[in-house]
Amino acid sequence: MRPTLGGRRRIALFVVVMATLAALTGAAITGGQSGQPSGEAVLNDTRDRYANAESVVTSAEITVSNGTANETTTVEFAAAGNQSRTVATTDNATYRAGVNETVAWYVGPNRTAAWDRESAVRPGRNGSASLDALSVDDENISVAYLREGSDDGTDAHVVEVTHDGDRTATSTLWIAQSDSRLLRVETTDGTNRTVVDYGDTQFNVSVHESTFDPPADRLAVTSVERYDTFDAVQANTSLDLPSLDATFREASVIRRSSSTTVAQQYRADGDNVTVVSSTSDREFESANATAVTVNGHTANVTTTRDRAVVYWRTDGVWTAVVVDGSEDRAVELARQLDE
Structure with a gap:
């Protein structure tokens, strides 16, 4: 039995994390000790760190398990201005999705698609993830500051985010104290456990324009x-x-x-x-x-x-x-x- 999270959804996991952060303005604080920052303050700093960067380049290893099987995907993500690209690699397939100044595009093992980025149309379900589509209502979210911790020796704030909706999900986030970057996210939803380990995240670095173009050999x-x-x-x-x-x-x-x-x-x-x-x-x-x-x-x-x-x-x-x-x-x- 394979984990229930499908291949195309794995492409969007990095964006899911960022969408959760973007939805946290006004969320209720349910914990936090005297002298420590609130969970909301930590998340706001992280959201602002990513949102205000001229560019972001990062990688992540995503592991999904459901008690009977594990599946791991390596994701590379780059964004600059209003352009972005995500590359997700599994054991037997590679998925690419992106948006540049002109088109949004998707390239998978068996399908490709490109469409005008200004258009309301998204061919099938293969396009790049939409933050609007993935956002959640603030009233369903609670945030708690758990503790200080470390991820591979990096001093971190550890924050818990719980979403109570049609399906309850709880995420624990490790966020670097020094620069508010995401280090690790663990999410459970009653069926799957998803762990996202972020690699070296760089802000405000030069990203060549060609990075956001679809692969010419697959989608011209x-x-x-x-x-x-x-x-x-x-x-x-x-x-x-x-x-x-x-x-x-x-x-x-x-x-x-x-x-x-x-x-x-x-x-x-x-x-x-x-x-x-x-x-x-x-x-x-x-x-x-x-x-x-x-x-x-x-x-x-x-x-x-x-x-x-x-x-x-x-x-x-x-x-x-x-x-x-x-x-x-x-x-x-x-x-x-x-x-």
Whole structure:
């Protein structure tokens, strides 16, 4: 039996830790001894240390166990400004995910994906992790300062964070006293025990721009172009694009050696809507999808990352409508497309 934490989720573990820290403003303090810093103060210092750095480069060894099996992943992480890259290596596979000034991308053993970083669309579940999607409500978090300790001889603050939600999880964090960097995180959730041991973490170092580009041998993005009108984007692609009777905001065209993807952004009665057309031969993920009919097309509708998506394929072209709303709303908008 393997630990229940899947490969793609392992990629996001470093970001999960940082998302937890980012969510701690205003959390209740449940412990702490006289003369010691509060747990909240220690976490705030750590959050600020990472958030205010011009760049962060680190590595971590992540071990997940569930009582019957162990699985270890080595993760390398780099971030500079609004760009980042994560590389996760297991015994038999390597996963890479990143975002640069133009595109967000994912490269795994069997799948690749790239999309306009400004787009609301995230192909499948393979994209880089979102802090918003991973954050938790402050009212469900309690923080306690446990003690002073050491990690490999480094003086550390030891802080416990408990999240009581649908599934209770407790994390113990070792944080360097000298510079507020993360040293070690141990998390238990009743099923898995996850241990993250951080290697050498460097702040404000030079990171070359090419670090954040997708591997050219697996995912060649030739260009990303943006347009302000529907007529302009239609004139600059060979795809026959559908349109929506709503406020057109912008569109992007991502060209790869093997495919073209167009993402149109609309505002429809207060809803943000993305209409995607793509010649990619990669199938959209359809777990938990419901079959529907859209203008004569056999389609599927599902919800991912709080967005409803309805999608179908005709003559080798995928069409998808994504909305920050319900699945019924996504189907309603899809049926309004002028094809």
